[in-house]
Amino acid sequence: MDNTAFFKFTYGLFLVGVEQEGKYNGCIINTAAQATSEPPRILMTMQKKNYTTELLMQKRSAALTILSRQFPLDRIAHFGMQSGRDVPKFAGPYETDANGNPYLADGMNARFALEVSETIDLGTHRLFLCDVSDALTLSDGVPMSYGDYRILKSGGTLGGEAPVSQKKWVCSVCHYEYDGEVPFEALPDDYRCPVCGAGKEHFSLV
Ligand code: FE
Numbered sequence: 001m002d003n004t005a006f007f008k009f010t011y012g013l014f015l016v017g018v019e020q021e022g023k024y025n026g027c028i029i030n031t032a033a034q035a036t037s038e039p040p041r042i043l044m045t046m047q048k049k050n051y052t053t054e055l056l057m058q059k060r061s062a063a064l065t066i067l068s069r070q071f072p073l074d075r076i077a078h079f080g081m082q083s084g085r086d087v088p089k090f091a092g093p094y095e096t097d098a099n100g101n102p103y104l105a106d107g108m109n110a111r112f113a114l115e116v117s118e119t120i121d122l123g124t125h126r127l128f129l130c131d132v133s134d135a136l137t138l139s140d141g142v143p144m145s146y147g148d149y150r151i152l153k154s155g156g157t158l159g160g161e162a163p164v165s166q167k168k169w170v171c172s173v174c175h176y177e178y179d180g181e182v183p184f185e186a187l188p189d190d191y192r193c194p195v196c197g198a199g200k201e202h203f204s205l206v
Contacts, residue, residue, distance in 0.1 A: 011146035013067040015079055016046065017090070017102040020055040024090040024102050027052040028080030030146045032064060040132040042114060045125045051084040053126055060116040062130070063101035068141040071107030073152050098134060108138045170206050173198040 017026035032044035042064065046053045056062050067076070079089055094102045097113045105111070114130035148158055168177050169184040174196035178184050184203065191200045 013071075013076070013144045013146055013149055014044070015065045015067065015104065015108070016044070016052055016056070017063040017065075017094075017104075018052055018055040018059050018061075019096065019100045019102055020059040023055060024088070024094075025052045025055055025084035026079055026089045026102060027084070028067075028076055035129060040135070041117070041129060042112060042132055043127060043129050045122065045127045047124060048121075048126050056116065056128070057119070057126075059099075059101070061099040061101060062114045062116075063097045063099070063103035064112045064114050064130075065103045065105075065108040065138070066110045067144040068107055068109045068139055069144045069148060069158060070139070070141050071144060073149075075104075075107070076149065105138050109141060109143050110135065110137050167205050169203045171196060171198055172202050172204055178203065 011030040012032065014029050014032045015026055016029055016032075017024070027046070027050050029044060029046055032042060035041040035043045044064070046056070052062075078087075090102045095105055096102050097111070099113060099115075101113070103111050112132050113134035114128075115133055116128050117131050118129040120127040120129075151158060168179070170177050171193040174193060176193050176195040180187075187200065189200060192198065193202065
């Protein structure tokens with residue numbers, strides 16, 4: 001089997017928050033999706049060994065939020081790279097939904113109040129099928145995909161619709177960088193460098 005085929009799936013990033021008998025915890029997951037719209041249901045899978053999963057099995061409800069691209073990378077690491085058994089996840093300011101489950105509003109696109117209706121034991125993971133009892137859009141930014149997160153984590157930037165090539169046409173005489181809206185190739189043949197007056201043939205792509 002070609003395991004790289006699985007890399008072609010796209011995923012979002014989500015924060016699942018649960019409060020159970022005064023214990024607050026949360027973790028980052030990448031597998032959550034709307035299952036049906038009538039009734040509104042969401043499914044998600046979580047690692048069984050996660051503390052949040054353990055609390056969710058007892059509480060049977062959770063606050064799910066969708067991360068936007070504005071959500072800071074160090075906060076993803078805080079919720080995703082360490083266990084709530086060792087570190088309090090909701091140490092800073094947070095809000096709670098009608099079930100008392102914690103969520104962060106800043107840097108999030110939307111939140112959902114989930115009530116677990118069915119679970120399936122998947123070995124390493126547990127699948128939760130949940131009814132949605134409340135939903136709210138928190139911001140209109142672009143949701144963070146798992147691919148975005150991998151780019152950011154490796155030091156890259158999210159260019160959106162930016163062109164693949166960042167090369168510019170530069171005057172070889174005075175080093176003026178052409179940055180006009182008309183593509184350089186489409187300029188008339190008598191175009192001249194606005195700084196030194198050199199002809200179009202003196203420009204090169206660097
Ligand atoms: Fe020039």
